[in-house]
Amino acid sequence: MAKLAFDTGGTFTDFALLDDKGDLHLHKVLSTPANPAEAVVRGVSELLGQFGDVVDLDGLQVLGATTVVTNAVLERKGVKTGFISTAGFQDMLRIRNEGRYDLYDLNLKYPDPLVTRANSFGAVERISADGEVITALEEDTVREIAGRLRKEGIRSVAVCLLHAYKYPTHEQRIAALLREENSDIFVSLSSEVCPEVREFDRASTTVVNAYTRPQMSGHVAHLEREFAAKGINRQVLWMTSSGGLVPSSRAAELPVRLIESGPAAGAVAAAEFGRIAGEGSVLSFDMGGTTAKLCLIPNGEPTVGTDLEVAHYHRFRKGSGFPLKIQSIRMIEIGAGGGSIAAKNPLGLLDVGPRSAGAMPGPAAYQRGGTEPTVTDADILLGYMGTESFVGGSFKVSKEAAQTAMTKLAASLDVSVSRCAWGIHDLVNESMSKAAAVHATDLGVDPRSLPMVAFGGAGPVHAYGIARKLGIKRIVCPTGAGVTSAIGLLIAPVAVDLSASLPMQIDNWDFATMDRLLGDLAAQGAEVVRAAGVAPETITNTYTVDMRHVGQGHEITVALPDRRLPPRQFHEELLGNFYKLYRELFGRTVAGSSVEVITWRLRSSGQKDQVTRPHTRHAAEAKKGSRSVYFSERNGFVETPVYDHYKVPVGDEIQGPAIVEQRESTAVVGPSGIAHVDINGNLVINLA
């Protein structure tokens, strides 16, 4: 069965087609931000035009990753949205959690809520923490709100009532009433979008869902129409932030879960590249123009967390955006990429970022108006990136322009140009390796034990330096580094993540309640997964729980033991899982304190797929030439051979220092590295 994946990004929409014979074809077209579906349709038409004879449309499965949701929020281009909460709490979106993300910045701000105060309403009702109806829902107040929504022309509304994560009846009734009054309204209920305790986080998540839903629904409908016209009738499957695929119907209802769609696909791909390179756990490192993403992938599976945040007012300052309580692949985003600007700070020290030259004006070397030196300029001056073969030679860059920009900064710091360029490169590597170390230790893993999978335009350029700092011994640079996320889509399983908060102490356990809750989750999960075409007998259910000591405020996620175990053994195993992880993370355990579950989680999934791309051996000479490249181990520049990644014969050893170029990326092999291309076409660098 053939698969066709598309990944809508900011600049390009990437495609990967796996045809009926198992061959992989890659493609790229310019994105069409005004209507992202246009680029998708064009790319699909082009690919099918070329390879239609090896693709049976009846069996073709289309898969998508998208920035539609993220961009709607970042660019504030969602629809006019309403918000309904329990009367007396309608200001929740402005009140937030009352903390500050920066201690010393008196001019701090948060992004304006996506719903204005004027469009935030209170419904008269109240349910207590243990489910008692303190105030019955006054339906007239809801009908009145519906009238005001209509008058304001609001088509999408988020509803978040107190304790609805556990007692959703009032929310459900409000949805029914709103639909009675306004038949075409989109209603997002917090109890459906994010049934988890803590009202502000849940409201924030529900609002982002409501804000982006009409757009995502339109996008999904548009594509289904276009694909149907081509004879493709299967539902499109979409990548969620947690690395699983869901059918169009769910993607259109819960777009907030697609907010990290592209990066999640990248992480899934990295896991697969690591696996086919024979590695179990890997550190994935994706560095592009403005940001880098680091993701620890233990045992071939990215870990999934629930603390996401978008639309930071202060770029990359945690706490300055909208919190989202959705399952998403745990990764760290670092505000440094090729476009990050280097400058002298008030203390006279060198700073890199957080300002970025972005795509426009871009690095000084691009000669599009950028005059400040960036990381890319440093990488060019150090010889890591060539000027001839930039993006396959289709893009001209100027080393002189980079030199001019760098000279100014070097003079102001009173260091040489090469020292300055190396300083920038090294400082970026330092922040990446620190982020990687904190990310790994957060998950209780020693980063030195892991191989690194490096991709994205700048990933393989910086991987060697970062690996040396972290003590990492092996780097894998996959083929097709430019379309990694699209490849990830081909591999990802159908999967849906569900959760429910219901605090339960070990000392006061209620198996009947637990069974009912898990049964509900499993039924919901099966419904979605089956809708995506997964056979019921192949569904895997994985249960986890968020636990803590009673009295703590931070939960850790552990596996729930097999429900068929006898009660005592079940508890012993559960506590064992908890204490083991607790000790790994925090280096200690706490004696004599009770333990409780706060949130229950289920992942229902189908099977994972595989993609391999055999390396084709070229007759041509792999070495394309040489250039002068800086290595700190050699205290200066050395003449270094340059190879074409795709022409290097499988298994041949390349002793560093060396440069190995792909179309959109360049791998640096330092003096203590030895590289080879493996049977699957990945460049593997072993560090001494």
Added chain:
Amino acid sequence: MSVNAADFNDPINLQVMWNRLIFIADQADIVLGRTAFSPIVRENHDYVTVLLDSRGRALAQCTWSIPVFITSLPVAAQKYFLPKFPVETLEEGDVLATNDPEIGTGHLPDVTMITPIFKNGKVVAYAGSIAHLPDIGGAPLHSEASDIFEEGIRFPIVKLHKAGIPNQDVLDVIAASVRLPTEVMGDLESMVAANNVMGRELLKFLDEYDLDGIDGLADAIHTRSEAQTRRAIRQWPNGTYTAEVLLDGYDTDVTLKAAVIVRDDSIHVDYAGTSEQVLHSINCRTNYRYAHSVYALKCLLDPDTPNNEGCITPITDEAPLGSILNPQQWTAGNSRNLIGHVIPSLIFKALEGVVPDKVMGDSGGAPIWAANCVGRRDDGTQYGSVQNFHGGQGARAEFDGLDTLSFPSNCRVTAIEMFEITVPALTECKELIPGSGGAGKSRGGLGQRVVLRNLGRNPMNIYLASERVRHPCFGVVGGKSGSAGKVSRNGEPQFPKGKVVLKTGDRLEVETPGGGGWGRTSERAAASIELDLAEGLITPAAARQIYGYQRSSVAATAAE
């Protein structure tokens, strides 16, 4: 492995190494915060991790911290810990700790802990942490007390661990004196673990760079930071700039007076003229006062440089002994933040003529309001939990103040849903108070109205901390005051501090103060007034009367 690693004045080396030291403090921060039981520690981040050099000078501090901790650890180390336990009395595995308010942060629940870090048998640095324990015996937090002995136990600087072995005698005394021994012992262990993480990571760092110690690096960091602070001070004209503020106090008004004396490249703040100490828990000790003096000035002078000893050296302060900002040792001070939190606003006011574009109106979050709810559930079990409420932030030159924001502390509040699981109190509403923000070119942030109702069958004791009920938050640069705070019980006026008893079904109503405005009301842009009207943040009457806004409605504006 690095080039010229020992050259601490190389602008690139220094940045890389400095960042790493902060990262080490942040790693310890994670360990402490995630394992702590004290809700105040984990929800409010009422703790800190600091790396100190071999002389006890602050080198790097965790990124997320609150003002009280800016100066407390280095002062405690240099003035008390090192003199009492000089290096020759220390061995590997020792852990020193005290909760003496005079040494630490001004109240008993905070424990200050210092662990020497050894390399080759020599102390090269100290790992320090301070955390707010969930209980310290004595009267509950925010209840009334007339001296320190009513407020809990006090242990002087002791070796909590001796050569890696816990000092069980001391730990037993602490455990026997507190209401929550498991949690208190757990939090002390968290602190020990956090300090150990700093030690372990620092040694890794020293090995990596092939260094024997960090004092050379410390000198480089301190020198640069101090020079930067002094450079910023020199931008200000020499002079003495004064301000005073009237506070509610516990039951009688308290005056705080500050004279900010700028002389070339240093600043001295003199609090002469400030009211005398009182027989209540609001006395604010020297360490706490100094931390807030430094915090306010750092916000204005150099908000970007990561905090270290060099940033604070050019700043000194003093207050008369026996005043509420330098009380005698026996005085009570559990709720010292009610006074101390106002210091930054006072300093901003004093400097409104010097740096008008940088100062901020007085904030309704100064101080934090807190309701410590204590009682027994219907099944007889004990509960006790603090909920915080903040007023509006003061206005800034460029921006309106944010609504309901913690300042100068930094304290996220507990989600209502979590609070209601813990405590049988129903929050009936938590909403903004339109019109509460002080008017000005920029408007102060809004305060909030919260109503708590006792749902339980047993009475609920609430220990209340509040301020600015009689004296609202002032504006700066010609801005107006915000609205004052308010406390009532079942609709009747209620004394706003100390113990309030709620019988079943009784309600406590609180209204936090609005932030002060910035600049003259006549200069507020019409568009801002219209937006405020559209969003219901000010009333049409206020738009007319305070801002002289003429148009009758937003609809009319939109139609034009």
